[in-house]
Amino acid sequence: MEIDLRHLRLVTVVAEQGSVTKASAALGMAQPALSAQLNRIDQALGGPVFVRDRHGTRTTPLGELVLRHARVLLPAMEAFHDDVRRHVLARPDTATSLRVGTVSTVLGGIFLNRLRADLAGVTVTSFTSWSADAAAVRLADGTLDVALVGACGDAVLPTEGGVEWTRLRTDPVFVLLPEHHRLAGDDEVPLGELAEENWLSAPGDGCFERCFVTACARSGFTPREVSETERASAVEQVKGGHAIALVQPLLLDLPGVRAVALEGEPLRWTQYVAWRGDAAERFDVDVVRAAAVYAHAEAVRRTPAYERYVIAQGSAP
Incomplete structure (x- = not known):
């Protein structure tokens, strides 16, 4: 495994929080998943980044070295993404394409088909991520325009970079x-x-x-x-x-x-659709929102057993 910016962000958050438990909450990750990532980072670097014991989590000398570089690289990459986003927004042809990411949702196919039908002349391209955090990063840096995301009912979704989430249905x-x-x-x-x-x-x-x-x-x-x-x-x-x-x-x-x-x-499980706050300058967000609402309603209609359930519960869409 090679160390990338995502790993540097994990190390930085763990160092800032002082414990894996607090860092996993801040990152919206399960603690075992974060611990496994840290172990893989240690293996890739050839030594431990943190000392983890009952007193908390402290950086090793190797960890301090990693943090020094992370504090230079992460802001530099953020500046790079900002420059790219400004360049993309300035292009006159961005309205002819829409990059859509889906995460942990069964609604993706219906949603994408509806977008292609409703956005005449717009090329819709789809991508898949394994986490809402990853989709939010791509929305913020301008490499995604829209994300359709399923998340645990208790999840707090990231809003950094001006990302806005609209809840569709739980x-x-x-x-x-x-x-x-x-x-x-x-x-x-x-x-x-x-x-x-x-x-x-x-x-x-x-x-x-x-x-x-x-x-x-x-x-x-x-x-x-x-x-x-x-x-x-x-x-x-x-x-x-x-x-x-x-x-x-x-x-x-x-x-x-x-x-x-x-x-x-x-x-x-809650379905969300998301974009950046400046999205209305590039595409019709009302059409995208309506397509997402339609996707859920159509999925319910195609699942008679669940449709009967929601009607019995008095919660039909």
Whole structure:
């Protein structure tokens, strides 16, 4: 692994916060994920950047060297991004293209198709990121125009660089069960009834794993290790009876599996659309917002079981 600016930002935040726990909260990352990143940074550099013990986190001499360079490189890169953004905004042809990023959402295809239909003459190009933070950085530096993001219901999304987030809809997280599972016929299931299961979840950074473990603790158990996998692989593994999956309930009327609500909605997932505050100078933000709202409503319509659920809950879009 080669050290890049993202790693330097992590080291800087950990040094500023004085502990991995505080830094993970500031970064919106799960603590195990941050610890793993720091271990990989140590391996790449050939030595530890921090001493981590019960007194907190302190930089080693190697860590001080890294921080000295980070304090030069990070501001320089921010200045570079500002210059690029000003140049891009000055170009007369930017309105003919729209760069759209998607993160942890099943709405991307519907959203992109709607944009292409509604923005005549605009070339829509799509990109994928694994975290809202990464998408926000790209929005701020002008390499993305729009982001459609799914995030844990408790997540605080970054606004640095003038990024603005519009909440579209918050949905409960469902559990995907094989159709022959003993609870597959229930309308909803208590989380505690699934304590002995093997779990699957979508990949990505953020607070969802921490929220899931907290929900399990409130239900009186500690989950087995949660494996990460993309959606199609999760469906196949669940269908085969090898695991169950935490899923967004949209677009999931599939043979061999059944998406079931968790009693009390202990986990929630929110869809957002985002752009920079100056976006209206470059494209019609009302059209983009309307396309995002449409994408969620259309996904609900295409998922009759979930549509019945939201109607029963009195929360239909």
